[in-house]
Amino acid sequence: MKYRTIFAVMLASLLLAGCHSAPKQEEKITLKDALKDKFLIGVAINTDQAAGRDTASVRVIVENFNAVVAENCMKSEVIHPEEDRYDFILADQFVDFGERNDMYITGHTLIWHSQLSPWFCVDEEGNNVSPEVLKERMQNHIHTIVGRYKGRIKGWDVMNEAIEDDGSYRQSKFYQILGEEYIPLAFQYAHEADPDAELYYNDYSMAHPEKREGVVRLVNQLKERGLRIDAVGIQGHLQKDFPTLEEFEKSMLAFAETGVKVMITELDMTALPSPFRNVGAEVSANFEYTQEIDPYPHGLPAEMDKAWNDRMNDFFKLFLKHADIITRVTVWGVADEDSWRNYWPVEGRTDYPLLFDRDHQPKPVVNMIIEEATK
Numbered sequence: 001m002k003y004r005t006i007f008a009v010m011l012a013s014l015l016l017a018g019c020h021s022a023p024k025q026e027e028k029i030t031l032k033d034a035l036k037d038k039f040l041i042g043v044a045i046n047t048d049q050a051a052g053r054d055t056a057s058v059r060v061i062v063e064n065f066n067a068v069v070a071e072n073c074m075k076s077e078v079i080h081p082e083e084d085r086y087d088f089i090l091a092d093q094f095v096d097f098g099e100r101n102d103m104y105i106t107g108h109t110l111i112w113h114s115q116l117s118p119w120f121c122v123d124e125e126g127n128n129v130s131p132e133v134l135k136e137r138m139q140n141h142i143h144t145i146v147g148r149y150k151g152r153i154k155g156w157d158v159m160n161e162a163i164e165d166d167g168s169y170r171q172s173k174f175y176q177i178l179g180e181e182y183i184p185l186a187f188q189y190a191h192e193a194d195p196d197a198e199l200y201y202n203d204y205s206m207a208h209p210e211k212r213e214g215v216v217r218l219v220n221q222l223k224e225r226g227l228r229i230d231a232v233g234i235q236g237h238l239q240k241d242f243p244t245l246e247e248f249e250k251s252m253l254a255f256a257e258t259g260v261k262v263m264i265t266e267l268d269m270t271a272l273p274s275p276f277r278n279v280g281a282e283v284s285a286n287f288e289y290t291q292e293i294d295p296y297p298h299g300l301p302a303e304m305d306k307a308w309n310d311r312m313n314d315f316f317k318l319f320l321k322h323a324d325i326i327t328r329v330t331v332w333g334v335a336d337e338d339s340w341r342n343y344w345p346v347e348g349r350t351d352y353p354l355l356f357d358r359d360h361q362p363k364p365v366v367n368m369i370i371e372e373a374t375k
């Protein structure tokens, strides 16, 4: 009897505690929930993630992000390896992933000098093709790819990295053959293939004043011709002490001033020393490995980690301050181990550039962003 009474009293108090005083566990606010009225929060994904093989990353992607872009599989060397052959296997997987998870899907990238299919601008002898042939190839490339994903891919990086840091046109093969005309042509072809898709110009080192001016000139020219351009993508491959927030902000405002929106499209921030201040994100830049420039192979020291989180937070504060002109912020990779910065511009370093660490855990900045966005 005695035991029965004790049991009954314990049960009653447990039930009461459950009904009244026990503090309910706080609902976890995720990054995408916190930012939902501000801008899209996106991530670049690789093929293991799109195919669902990297389950730890997939969990992070689905929980925290509402937009995706393909890190590599839509670049011309992958998707259009020979003039008469497209390979859509990986790109289809990527688009399926985005749709299954109800995400805003961006296509990256239609015309770019890098990771360019070797056949694209030359004939069988390796000589540049004529302007007419190149136009036809560009048209075919853009119409086929944009057409295939019409209505599913909502926005395209039509043109990637056409302007040099000094504001002049990059002397790419496209430029050598067609002059500056290849840029409006690309926008025209993309619009023909999917009139509802948003179209973007995307580039790095956008905080350089000369580059800023060059890109503003280009956007104005496109608009003067009546071509569709919805946003400028600022890649945002940051260094720990460069560029300044002030110069970055000036560029955001200068682009918005032309009447387009602004997106941060490839955000990451190296935690490593950069003896190469001005490479921006020039993919061809390559420096020899030395231990001196790979100082943290086993983890970031606490004060470095704090400085990294604070600076990343400062950038997000800037984005939130200008949420009216920013439509999307996309990070260039899920967790630190995925980042291209472990192999660029120096092969084989251990870097810490993303919002999630090697164990797929959020870094302190994630909560800082959530707090800032919801206060």
Ligand code: XIL
Pocket: 071, 072, 160, 235, 266, 281, 283, 340
């Ligand atoms: C990078 C990828 O992350 C790497 O995996 C690849 O080896 C090289 O390209 N600017 C861009 C991106 O527009 O497409 C680049 O992505 C990084 C710089």
